[in-house]
Amino acid sequence: MIDRRPFVQKLLSNRKENLRVVSGLGTSTWDLMSAGDNKGNFGFIGAMGQAVPFALGLSIAQPKLKVVVFTGDGDMLMSIGTMATIANHPMSNLTVLVMDNESYVETGSQPTATAGKTNLELIAKGSGIENSYTIDSERDDYKILKTIYEEKGPSLVVIKCKPIATPLVFPHSFDGVTAINRFMETF
Amino acid sequence: MKTREKDWRNDIFDVFKQLNITLVSHIPDAGHTPLIDLCEKDNEIDVVTLTTEEEGIGLSCGAWAGGRRSALLMQSSGVGNCINALALPNICKIPFLSIVSMRGEWGEFIPWQVPMGKGTPKVLEAMNVNVFRADKKEEVGLTVDAAAKFAFNTRSSSAVLLSQRMIGAKQFKNG
Numbered sequence: 001m002i003d004r005r006p007f008v009q010k011l012l013s014n015r016k017e018n019l020r021v022v023s024g025l026g027t028s029t030w031d032l033m034s035a036g037d038n039k040g041n042f043g044f045i046g047a048m049g050q051a052v053p054f055a056l057g058l059s060i061a062q063p064k065l066k067v068v069v070f071t072g073d074g075d076m077l078m079s080i081g082t083m084a085t086i087a088n089h090p091m092s093n094l095t096v097l098v099m100d101n102e103s104y105v106e107t108g109s110q111p112t113a114t115a116g117k118t119n120l121e122l123i124a125k126g127s128g129i130e131n132s133y134t135i136d137s138e139r140d141d142y143k144i145l146k147t148i149y150e151e152k153g154p155s156l157v158v159i160k161c162k163p164i165a166t167p168l169v170f171p172h173s174f175d176g177v178t179a180i181n182r183f184m185e186t187f
Numbered sequence: 188m189k190t191r192e193k194d195w196r197n198d199i200f201d202v203f204k205q206l207n208i209t210l211v212s213h214i215p216d217a218g219h220t221p222l223i224d225l226c227e228k229d230n231e232i233d234v235v236t237l238t239t240e241e242e243g244i245g246l247s248c249g250a251w252a253g254g255r256r257s258a259l260l261m262q263s264s265g266v267g268n269c270i271n272a273l274a275l276p277n278i279c280k281i282p283f284l285s286i287v288s289m290r291g292e293w294g295e296f297i298p299w300q301v302p303m304g305k306g307t308p309k310v311l312e313a314m315n316v317n318v319f320r321a322d323k324k325e326e327v328g329l330t331v332d333a334a335a336k337f338a339f340n341t342r343s344s345s346a347v348l349l350s351q352r353m354i355g356a357k358q359f360k361n362g
Contacts, residue, residue: 047275053245061253081238089235176279
């Protein structure tokens with residue numbers, strides 16, 4: 001089980017200029033923001049289930065950039081059909097990173113389906129995202145970096161995380177217009 | 188092969204081309220089929236088949252952030268799937284355009300289509316979407332043009348409801 005916050009920070013510690021990062025609501029956004037303020041980030045704070053389709057739209061519009069979306073197992077389960085959409089409209093520049101802590105940790109750690117019988121990697125493979133795998137060790141960060149920057153996507157990595165709440169780190173603004181305008185300045 | 192007569196779907200397609208709408212997502216509806224065919228044959232337009240209509244909202248917003256304009260095609264039943272997702276274009280003032288073929292209103296044969304057909308304009312308005320409506324074939328192009336420009340010029344959400352009377356109610360036949 002991975003300690004998610006330092007892991008996200010490590011993944012982004014030497015980020016390349018061609019990377020854009022989207023995060024799903026809640027802990028994924030706080031994790032992303034904890035890695036340092038960057039105009040190339042766009043963090044969801046609501047609209048559950050929309051981060052992954054947003055990242056797909058972005059990857060279609062900006063095929064020369066690398067697009068990563070960090071999101072939780074809860075958000076991914078809500079947009080599970082988007083795995084099929086991604087597989088059938090494959091963008092080589094898209095990587096989905098699912099921070100799977102098997103729980104809705106922000107609301108009291110109720111178990112998600114992945115705490116039970118559900119396996120997101122198998123669903124991703126069955127959806128047709130061939131480059132899908134699970135990691136369970138911080139030492140495998142190099143695999144993810146290779147996937148993001150070098151491998152032909154779309155890719156999906158399930159990152160098994162400890163089910164612990166992390167401190168809130170808010171984006172520079174809660175205002176959606178400010179946030180999207182700032183993000184768009186990077187294109 | 189059946190030749191397609193020039194009809195109001197061509198008018199929608201022409202608006203897409205004029206306004207540089209180059210990403211079209213959909214859950215198909217029979218009323219949209221000729222338009223989807225036109226888009227698929229166009230080299231500049233990417234067509235994405237969704238698994239649920241709400242995906243089309245995030246997709247459209249992400250594409251706009253990256254510099255591409257898009258439209259979501261769906262039937263009225265799909266509008267209900269989109270409600271919370273509409274918070275995204277609303278809160279970020281991202282232009283969002285949808286073309287909705289209406290069911291459950293004129294000559295409807297399937298009672299299950301009626302509740303969402305009746306609810307469609309109400310839930311769109313409740314989520315701050317500007318609702319336009321086309322009842323006649325000759326006004327479709329102008330209405331879609333107005334709705335699209337409204338969305339892209341004022342950074343808001345627009346939906347065009349295409350009347351079932353105009354589209355023609357779906358007929359079910361045995362055998």
